[in-house]
Amino acid sequence: MNAIDGLAGGLAPQEVSLDVLREKYAHGSERSIGDVRRRVAHALAALEPESVRAEHEARFVRAQQQGFVPAGRINAAAGRQLRATLINCFVQPVGDAITGSDDGLPGIYTALAEAAETLRRGGGVGYDFSAIRPHGSKVHGTASQASGPVSYMEVFDASCRTVESAGARRGAQMGVLRVDHPDIERFIAAKDGGALTNFNISVGVTDAFMRAVENDAGFELVHRAEPGDELLAAGSHRREDGLWVYRTVRARMLWESIMLSTYDHAEPGVLFIDRMNLENNLWYCERLAATNPCGEQPLPAYGCCDLGSLNLTAFVDAPFTPDARLDFERLREVATVAVRMLDLVLDATEWPLAQQKLEAHQKRRIGLGFLGLGSALVMLGLRYDSEAGRAMAARIAEELRDSAYAASIDLAREKGAFPLFDADQYLRGQFVARLPQALRDAIREHGIRNSHLLSIAPTGTISLAFADNASNGIEPPYAWTYLRKKRTADGGTRSYEVADHAWRLYRQAGNDMEELPPSFVTALEMRALDHLRMVQAVQPFIDTAISKTVNVPEDYPYDDFRGLYLEAWRAGLKGLATYRPNTVLGSVLSIAPRPDAQSNTVPAADPEQPVALPDDDPLRKRFERRPLGELESVTSKIEYSTQEGRKSAYLTVSFLRTEGVWEGRPVAIERPFEFFMPANQRTGGHQWITASMRLLSMVARAGGPIARALADMRDVVWEKGPVRCGHLLREDGVAVPVYHDSEVAAIAFMLQRILIRRGFLDEQGNQAPVPQLARAFAARSGMGADVGKPAPQPAAVANTEDALPALSSTNGAKCPECGARALRKVDGCTRCASCHYVGECG
Incomplete structure (x- = not known):
C-alpha cells in the first residue's frame, strides 16, 4: 500500500467506494479509509496493557494498511461510544412455549424480544424454528391446534421490518427448519407468494434424509408434540423414542420440492447439519442447528460471528507479469495481528444480551477469512475455474489456517485459553485432527485462545469501501464493470458504474482491454460445478463454513442443477446456496451496457412492452400481456354473522382487459385490477379493511398471485369465534352455510366467489388456465368460440401448472x-x- 489512505497500484478511489465509506463507516470528521483505520486500531489497542498499548495500536494500523479488513460492524462502530454491537451476526434460540422457556430454550415471544434487541443493536440473527410444534398439533393448555412455525416466522419478519438496526442498517435474518419437521413443505413454499422478505431460509438436511433420497426410500416427518385428532385418525403414531410420526413421505419427492423451489426462487438454501456438527471443534459441548444470515457461521444458541478478512489482492506482487506471486510471509504476519484484533473485539463490544456475552466469552469464537480471491487469481494469471486456481486457493486457506491457529496458541500462552477448553476432547475433533502435529502438540501444552478461528464471509460493502471492489469473499468477479443500484436517503435508487480492482490495475498498466488474458473469467462464464469445486478445495482448511453462491445461468438445465446439491453432500460440504437469475429475483447488480458486447447490453424499460408476470403465476408460462380498454367492475353485497351481530358490506372488484400471445396465438383475457370495500365508520373505520384491499390491489396490478393471496387471507384466525358467511352446494344439491375463522377470512371467501363466478378462479379458488380465461372472455364479449383455443398439449407435462385442466372441481x-x-x-x-x-x- 502506498500510504495510509492509498490503494494498491496508486489507483484513485472509485466514486461508489467513497460514497459507501462515508455513508456506512466514516463518521464525524472522518473522510478517508485511514481515518477509519486509526479509530478502529485505537479502540482495540485501548484494551491492551498500557505499557504496550501504543505498540499494538501501531501494529493494528499497519495490519489494516497491509490488507486486513475488519468486518462492517467493527469499522462502523468501534471507538464511537455507541451501544451498537461490533459483532455482525448471531443465532437466537427459539422454543415451543409462547413465553418463558421450553426445554431450556426461550419461548417464542421471549425469543422475539431478544432478537429485536439484537437487531436494534446492529446484529443479524439466525434461528432454528424446528422446536415449534407443527400445524395441526395439539395445544393442550387451550384445547386448540397449533398454527405451526411458518406462522410465527411472519411475526419475526414483521418485527425485523419494524425495528431499525443501528446505523440504519437493514436487519438480516436466517430461518432454518429441519427436513424432518412435519411442516417442512409449508416452510419450503413460505416465500413463494412474496412473504418473509426479511428472511433468508434454509432447510437443515440430515445424512439420513440424503441416504433416503439416494435409495428412493420413505422418510418420516416427526416431532415431540402430539398431533391433533384429525392427524391421529389419519395414521399419526408415536415411535419408541417418544417422537410422534406425523406422516411418511417419499424422500425423493420432498427433495424434489426443495430443488424446484431453489431453482425458481434461489431459496431455500441447504444446510448439511450433520456435517456441520461432525466438523465442529466444540462437538463435546454444543450442538449446531442454524447459521447466521449469510451461512458462513454455523452457531449454537446465542452464538456470534466476530469477523474479519484479508484482502488477498494486497498480497500480490508483480501482478500480470511472469513474476507474479503471492507474498505468504506477509500474509502470515498480517493474519497473526488480525487474530489478536478480533479476539479484542470480543471484549470491546457492547453485547445486546447477557446470554450472548457469556457464550462468546466461554468460547471466544472468531472468524478470520479472506476477500478478493477471484481478483487475486486474475492478478496471478490463474483462472478461477482451473486446477491451478483451486490449488492456489487451497494453499492460501492452509497458510491462513496454520497462521491463525499458531497466533491463537500464542494468545493462550499470554492471556489464557477459552474457558470451555478441554485438551483431550478438543484434540479429538475431526477438524483439529487435520492440523499439523506441531500445532496439535502446542495446543495440548498451552491451550488455545479461540475455539474457532476461520470463516469466509461475504464482503460486499467492505470490499467496495476498503478494497477498491476486489471480488467478494471467495467469489470470482461478477463482471469487470457493472452498474450497482444503491438506495438513497429519499427512498430512490442511484446507479454507479463500478469496476473490478484487478481490471482497473490491468487497464492502468496500459494493457489492451479488448483482448483480456484467459485468467479474466467471471462468475457466469464458468461452469456451476467449478464454483462447487472451489468450495470443496478450500473447506477442509476452514473450521466453520464458507458463504459461497454457485451462480448458474437462467437456462441451466434443471437436472444438472439438482445434481449440484447431491454432489455437494457427497463432497462433504456444510451447505450450498445457488443463484439463477430470473424475473422474480431481479438483481442488485446489472452488467453495464457496452457498445461492443451486445450480450451485455441492458435495454431501457419500455412501457409499451408486455409486462412480465411472476414465475409462480400460472398465466406466465407462455403468456405476455398488455392492457386493453377500460376497467369493468362487479359489486356484490355480502351479509355475515359474528358474535357482535349481523353485518353487511359491499365488495367491488374491477377487471382489466388484457391481450397477449399464448402458444404463438393471440388471445384476450381479463384480470382483477382493483379491490374495494368501504370501511364501516360506525365501528372505527376498520383500517384493516382499507389495508387489505390496497394490498390485494397492489398484488393484482403487479400481476401477482391473487389466488394465493386470498387463500392466505382465509387462514387468518381471530379470538372472537366463528363467522358465518356464504353457502356452498353439497353434491346432493343442498346449500350449507360456511363458517370462517375470522371476518378477514369471510371477506376473502366472498372475494373468491366473485372471481369464481367471473371465471378467473376455479371452484377451489385456484387460478384458471389461460385458455379457459380466454374462452370465458370471448363468451362475454361476443367473440368467436375458438378464440384463444390453445394447441393440443402433449400427454406428459413437465410443469404442474401447465397440467391444470380448464374445468372445475370434479376433475x-x-x-x-x-x-x-x-x-x-x-x-x-x-x-x-x-x-x-x-x-x-x-
Whole structure:
C-alpha cells in the first residue's frame, strides 16, 4: 500500500467506494479509509496493557494498511461510544412455549424480544424454528391446534421490518427448519407468494434424509408434540423414542420440492447439519442447528460471528507479469495481528444480551477469512475455474489456517485459553485432527485462545469501501464493470458504474482491454460445478463454513442443477446456496451496457412492452400481456354473522382487459385490477379493511398471485369465534352455510366467489388456465368460440401448472392434505394443484 489512505497500484478511489465509506463507516470528521483505520486500531489497542498499548495500536494500523479488513460492524462502530454491537451476526434460540422457556430454550415471544434487541443493536440473527410444534398439533393448555412455525416466522419478519438496526442498517435474518419437521413443505413454499422478505431460509438436511433420497426410500416427518385428532385418525403414531410420526413421505419427492423451489426462487438454501456438527471443534459441548444470515457461521444458541478478512489482492506482487506471486510471509504476519484484533473485539463490544456475552466469552469464537480471491487469481494469471486456481486457493486457506491457529496458541500462552477448553476432547475433533502435529502438540501444552478461528464471509460493502471492489469473499468477479443500484436517503435508487480492482490495475498498466488474458473469467462464464469445486478445495482448511453462491445461468438445465446439491453432500460440504437469475429475483447488480458486447447490453424499460408476470403465476408460462380498454367492475353485497351481530358490506372488484400471445396465438383475457370495500365508520373505520384491499390491489396490478393471496387471507384466525358467511352446494344439491375463522377470512371467501363466478378462479379458488380465461372472455364479449383455443398439449407435462385442466372441481380427486378436489396425476405422481401436496408415485 502506498500510504495510509492509498490503494494498491496508486489507483484513485472509485466514486461508489467513497460514497459507501462515508455513508456506512466514516463518521464525524472522518473522510478517508485511514481515518477509519486509526479509530478502529485505537479502540482495540485501548484494551491492551498500557505499557504496550501504543505498540499494538501501531501494529493494528499497519495490519489494516497491509490488507486486513475488519468486518462492517467493527469499522462502523468501534471507538464511537455507541451501544451498537461490533459483532455482525448471531443465532437466537427459539422454543415451543409462547413465553418463558421450553426445554431450556426461550419461548417464542421471549425469543422475539431478544432478537429485536439484537437487531436494534446492529446484529443479524439466525434461528432454528424446528422446536415449534407443527400445524395441526395439539395445544393442550387451550384445547386448540397449533398454527405451526411458518406462522410465527411472519411475526419475526414483521418485527425485523419494524425495528431499525443501528446505523440504519437493514436487519438480516436466517430461518432454518429441519427436513424432518412435519411442516417442512409449508416452510419450503413460505416465500413463494412474496412473504418473509426479511428472511433468508434454509432447510437443515440430515445424512439420513440424503441416504433416503439416494435409495428412493420413505422418510418420516416427526416431532415431540402430539398431533391433533384429525392427524391421529389419519395414521399419526408415536415411535419408541417418544417422537410422534406425523406422516411418511417419499424422500425423493420432498427433495424434489426443495430443488424446484431453489431453482425458481434461489431459496431455500441447504444446510448439511450433520456435517456441520461432525466438523465442529466444540462437538463435546454444543450442538449446531442454524447459521447466521449469510451461512458462513454455523452457531449454537446465542452464538456470534466476530469477523474479519484479508484482502488477498494486497498480497500480490508483480501482478500480470511472469513474476507474479503471492507474498505468504506477509500474509502470515498480517493474519497473526488480525487474530489478536478480533479476539479484542470480543471484549470491546457492547453485547445486546447477557446470554450472548457469556457464550462468546466461554468460547471466544472468531472468524478470520479472506476477500478478493477471484481478483487475486486474475492478478496471478490463474483462472478461477482451473486446477491451478483451486490449488492456489487451497494453499492460501492452509497458510491462513496454520497462521491463525499458531497466533491463537500464542494468545493462550499470554492471556489464557477459552474457558470451555478441554485438551483431550478438543484434540479429538475431526477438524483439529487435520492440523499439523506441531500445532496439535502446542495446543495440548498451552491451550488455545479461540475455539474457532476461520470463516469466509461475504464482503460486499467492505470490499467496495476498503478494497477498491476486489471480488467478494471467495467469489470470482461478477463482471469487470457493472452498474450497482444503491438506495438513497429519499427512498430512490442511484446507479454507479463500478469496476473490478484487478481490471482497473490491468487497464492502468496500459494493457489492451479488448483482448483480456484467459485468467479474466467471471462468475457466469464458468461452469456451476467449478464454483462447487472451489468450495470443496478450500473447506477442509476452514473450521466453520464458507458463504459461497454457485451462480448458474437462467437456462441451466434443471437436472444438472439438482445434481449440484447431491454432489455437494457427497463432497462433504456444510451447505450450498445457488443463484439463477430470473424475473422474480431481479438483481442488485446489472452488467453495464457496452457498445461492443451486445450480450451485455441492458435495454431501457419500455412501457409499451408486455409486462412480465411472476414465475409462480400460472398465466406466465407462455403468456405476455398488455392492457386493453377500460376497467369493468362487479359489486356484490355480502351479509355475515359474528358474535357482535349481523353485518353487511359491499365488495367491488374491477377487471382489466388484457391481450397477449399464448402458444404463438393471440388471445384476450381479463384480470382483477382493483379491490374495494368501504370501511364501516360506525365501528372505527376498520383500517384493516382499507389495508387489505390496497394490498390485494397492489398484488393484482403487479400481476401477482391473487389466488394465493386470498387463500392466505382465509387462514387468518381471530379470538372472537366463528363467522358465518356464504353457502356452498353439497353434491346432493343442498346449500350449507360456511363458517370462517375470522371476518378477514369471510371477506376473502366472498372475494373468491366473485372471481369464481367471473371465471378467473376455479371452484377451489385456484387460478384458471389461460385458455379457459380466454374462452370465458370471448363468451362475454361476443367473440368467436375458438378464440384463444390453445394447441393440443402433449400427454406428459413437465410443469404442474401447465397440467391444470380448464374445468372445475370434479376433475380432481380429494387431496388428503387440504381437502380440495385438485389431486391429479402429473409426471407419474399424484400432486395437488391447490396446496402442492405430493402423494404416491409410480
